[in-house]
Amino acid sequence: MLLGQAAGDALGVPYEFATPPGPGELAVMRGGGLGPYAPGEWSDDTQMAICIARVSSTGVDLRTEDALDAVAAGFEEWYVRGASDVGVQTRTVLNTARGLGRPAARLRAAAAELHRKSGRTAGNGALMRTGVVGLVALDDRVATAEAARAVAEITHADPLAAESCILWSEAVRVAVTRAELDPRAGLDLLPADRRGPWADWLDAAERTAPADAGHAFSGNGFTVTALQAAWHAIVTTPGHGLVDALQAAVRIGGDADTVAAIAGALLGARWGAAAVPPEWRAAVHGWPGLRAADLERLALATAEGAPPRAR
Secondary structure, three states, X not given: OHHHHHHHHHHHXXXXXXXXXXXXXXXXXXXXXXXXXXXXXXXXXXXXXXHHHHHHOOOOOOOOHHHHHHHHHHHHHHHHHOOOOOOHHHHHHHHHOOOOOOHHHHHHHHHHHHHHHHOOOOEOOOHHHOHHXXXXXXXXXXXXXXXXXXXXOOOOOOHHHHHHHXXXXXXXXXXXHHOOOOXXXXXXXXXXXXXXXXXXXXXXXXXXXXXXXXXXXXXXXXHHHHHHHHHHHHHOOHHHXXXXXXXXXXXXXXXXXXXXXXXXXXXXXHHOHHHOOHHHHHHOEEOOOEEHHHHHHHHHHHHHOOOOOOO
16 A cells, blocks of 8 residues: 555656656656655655554554654654655644644644634645555544544644545555445545535546546646546556556646656555555655555555554
């Protein structure tokens, strides 16, 4: 799962808010982007997922305040010491949350205040990092949803952000446990009045022709559109293969690395590490000095509920 996310992230980095590959043209892990990044280097999407994975891999319950404090403190440390590119909303929350109090509580308070002032805090910054949350309770879909909401709300107060994370985290859990690609599997985990809108958004993602995806899902800094773009890239790719679907995700454009990272998390959960081409596996790397094997250890430890074993 984490390797699939990192591969999508690194593949999309050169095209983030830049000209996407044209029809028939392949995206290349050439680096650059907003970092600028080295070829194969992942961006803030995977960096923030690693902040979560470093906590979840210890076997703690992500729904507890102590675990959420550890995640929030990880975000703050990353922001100061390792962040190469930070979304506007996440940056605002981290900047204004400095002060006294427990880490998760002060970040949530800053996120809530930003939402109160702007009313528009459903950026894709929570969704981009949520894939690993789908591994924390493989035998408990309710616990998965509760963890997804809790982790999303550390920085994103808009309910849409948490709802997108619930759907994608549950889709990751289903991909691992049932070998299925089904973002509708978590609809019943949402409040009853929210299921219809999300079902309609998923329908729209599936009905849109690939030639129209760049226009339909160009505003993918918004969490709903980012989820639609990622699912569209997967569901309209014959065979739903990881490589071709990630190419399709990058081709949509906009926040290309984030859309590909979101798609890559689900595709990696479904198809496993073997679906990532050897040249991509060898290339992917990033903060805090990790490579592919490190991501695998963090993800497996999260799924197994035990600290990662050294090799």
